[in-house]
Amino acid sequence: MELANAGVNGSAVLQARGIDKHFGPVHALKNVDFSVHAQEIVALIGDNGAGKSTLINALTGVFPYDHGEIVFAGRPVRFASPHEARSAGIETVYQDLAIAPHLDSVANIFLGREYRQTGLLGRLGFLDKDRMYAETSAQLKQLGVRVPNLRRRLVTLSGGQRQGVAVARAVMWASKVVIMDEPTAALGVAQTALVLNLMRQVRDNGIPIVFISHNMPHVFEVADRIVVLRLGEVVAELDPRQATIDDAVSAMTGSLRPRSMSNDRPAEVRHGR
Numbered sequence: 374m375e376l377a378n379a380g381v382n383g384s385a386v387l388q389a390r391g392i393d394k395h396f397g398p399v400h401a402l403k404n405v406d407f408s409v410h411a412q413e414i415v416a417l418i419g420d421n422g423a424g425k426s427t428l429i430n431a432l433t434g435v436f437p438y439d440h441g442e443i444v445f446a447g448r449p450v451r452f453a454s455p456h457e458a459r460s461a462g463i464e465t466v467y468q469d470l471a472i473a474p475h476l477d478s479v480a481n482i483f484l485g486r487e488y489r490q491t492g493l494l495g496r497l498g499f500l501d502k503d504r505m506y507a508e509t510s511a512q513l514k515q516l517g518v519r520v521p522n523l524r525r526r527l528v529t530l531s532g533g534q535r536q537g538v539a540v541a542r543a544v545m546w547a548s549k550v551v552i553m554d555e556p557t558a559a560l561g562v563a564q565t566a567l568v569l570n571l572m573r574q575v576r577d578n579g580i581p582i583v584f585i586s587h588n589m590p591h592v593f594e595v596a597d598r599i600v601v602l603r604l605g606e607v608v609a610e611l612d613p614r615q616a617t618i619d620d621a622v623s624a625m626t627g628s629l630r631p632r633s634m635s636n637d638r639p640a641e642v643r644h645g646r
C-alpha cells in the first residue's frame with residue numbers, strides 16, 4: 374500500500390528514533406519511531422494508556438526519556454524543558470491544559486513572550502499591556518475563537534474557551550511544528566469544526582501538525598497519515614484515504630494483529646517499522 378507521505382521526501386521536520394521510556398515498572402514507550410513531515414497533519418492514535426501523551430512529553434522536553442534520539446530540523450536535540458521546545462518553534466497544546474489557569478487570556482497568550490514598554494519603564498519591567506491586549510483580541514478574532522472577556526482568569530472560563538485560548542496560543546507562535554494532544558476533547562460541535570479548519574490552515578501554511586485524538590471521525594476528517602500506538606509500541610501506519618475507522622480501531626485494540634500472527638495482517642494495515 375502506498376502511504377500518503379511515507380518516504381515522499383526523507384526530510385522529517387521532527388523525528389523520534391527508538392524512544393524508550395519507563396515509569397517505574399511501566400514500559401510506556403518501546404523503541405518508538407515517529408516522524409513529522411512538512412505539509413502534513415499526522416494523527417497519533419491509540420487507546421487510553423497507549424503512550425501518546427508520553428511520546429509528546431518526551432519529544433517536547435517535559436521529561437527525559439531512557440533511550441533513543443530526537444532529530445529536529447536535521448539535528449539531534451534533547452530539549453531540557455517545554456520552554457526550550459517552544460523557543461525552537463514547536464508549540465504544544467498539552468492534554469492537561471498546561472496553561473496558567475490563574476492568569477487571564479492575554480497573559481496566557483503572551484506567557485514568556487511579554488511585550489515590555491519602551492524606554493526606562495520597559496527596562497524597569499513594566500509591560501505593554503495595551504499592545505498585548507490588542508494583539509490577543511485581534512488574533513482570537515481572526516481565528517474565530519470567542520472568549521467573553523480577555524481580562525478574565527482562565528479558571529473562570531469554560532473548558533472549551535480555555536482550549537480555544539490554548540489552541541490560539543499554539544497557532545499564533547508556532548514556526549516549525551504544532552502538537553495538539555486531544556485539542557477538541559472539551560469542545561462543542563461548532564468550536565470543533567473551527568479547530569479542525571484551523572489545523573488545515575496551519576498545515577497549508579507549511580507548519581505540520583501532530584494531532585492526538587480519540588475521535589475517529591475527526592481524525593479521518595483532517596489527517597493525512599495515521600500512526601497507531603498500542604501498549605507503548607507503534608503497531609501500524611494507515612492512509613486515511615484507504616483505511617476505514619474499523620481498521621484504525623482494530624489496530625488500536627490489537628484485534629487484527631495477534632502477536633503470534635504478526636506476519637499475517639490485512640493489506641490496509643502496515644507495520645509501523
Ligand SMILES: Nc1ncnc2c1ncn2[C@@H]1O[C@H](COP(=O)(O)OP(=O)(O)O)[C@@H](O)[C@H]1O
Pocket residue numbers: 396399401419420421422423424425426427428
Ligand atoms: N507521569 C507519569 N508517571 C507514571 N506513569 C505515567 C506517567 N505518565 C504516563 N504514565 C503511564 O504511562 C502509560 C502511557 O500513558 P499516556 O502516555 O498518558 O497514555 P495516552 O496518552 O496514550 O492515554 C500509562 O500506563 C500511564 O499510566
Ligand SMILES: [Mg+2]
Pocket residue numbers: 425426427468554
Ligand atoms: Mg494522553
